[in-house]
Amino acid sequence: xxxxxxxxxxxxxxxxxxxxxxxxxxxxxxxxxxxxxxxxxxxxxxxxxxxxxxxxxxxxxxxxxxxxxxxxxxxxxxxxxxxxxxxxxxxxxxxxxxxxxxxxxxxxxxxxxxxxxxxxxxxxxxxxxxxxxxxxxxxxxxxxxxxxxxxxx
Numbered sequence: 001x002x003x004x005x006x007x008x009x010x011x012x013x014x015x016x017x018x019x020x021x022x023x024x025x026x027x028x029x030x031x032x033x034x035x036x037x038x039x040x041x042x043x044x045x046x047x048x049x050x051x052x053x054x055x056x057x058x059x060x061x062x063x064x065x066x067x068x069x070x071x072x073x074x075x076x077x078x079x080x081x082x083x084x085x086x087x088x089x090x091x092x093x094x095x096x097x098x099x100x101x102x103x104x105x106x107x108x109x110x111x112x113x114x115x116x117x118x119x120x121x122x123x124x125x126x127x128x129x130x131x132x133x134x135x136x137x138x139x140x141x142x143x144x145x146x147x148x149x150x151x152x153x
Contacts (some may be wrong), residue, residue: 008062009047009104011112012072013055013132015149017094027088032056033062034082039077042066047109049117052123058117059109072099095148102133102139 012047016022032049035058039046045061058075062068076095083093104112115122122131129149136143 004064006064007106008064009109009112010060010062011040011102011104011116012058012060012068012099013101013135014072014076014098014099015055015128016053017096019054019096019128019150022089022093023051023053023056025053025088028053031083031088034076035079038078039071042071042074045070048113048116050119052119052128055128057119059112059116067103077086086136096153098147098149100135100141102135102141116117 016031028051032051035056036046036049039049039058039060044066047059047061049056050057060071062071080095081091081108083089126134132149135141
């Protein structure tokens with residue numbers, strides 16, 4: 001759109017259905033690159049994609065012409081297809097329904113980037129459930145326990 005200028009930085013988190021540790025280290029990097037490619041192919045900016053065995057973090061520069069829900073739907077659909085067509089897991093791979101999304105200022109890009117980059121180290125100290133609830137509470141997102149991701153304790 002002409003005369004439209006924006007800086008929309010969104011950190012998105014989503015998880016494997018059933019919360020299994022299905023994203024194997026042997027192909028995890030390829031999945032992250034594939035997801036980054038999906039984001040870019042949709043005309044959005046992929047700042048960083050990273051995660052661990054059971055969930056993914058995407059930091060995205062979002063243009064106002066695209067709905068975040070549509071983008072994440074496409075990321076999940078296409079990445080599931082990639083995993084299933086390449087038979088990277090036994091059985092059918094799926095992402096859990098929904099996602100978390102958190103906005104940031106330009107001054108926070110470096111911190112968010114480093115946080116996502118260091119997910120493996122971060123999860124030596126805290127679970128995904130602890131991390132996710134901390135994000136929701138830090139950003140004052142109202143939530144109901146019944147509608148959070150299914151967490152494996």
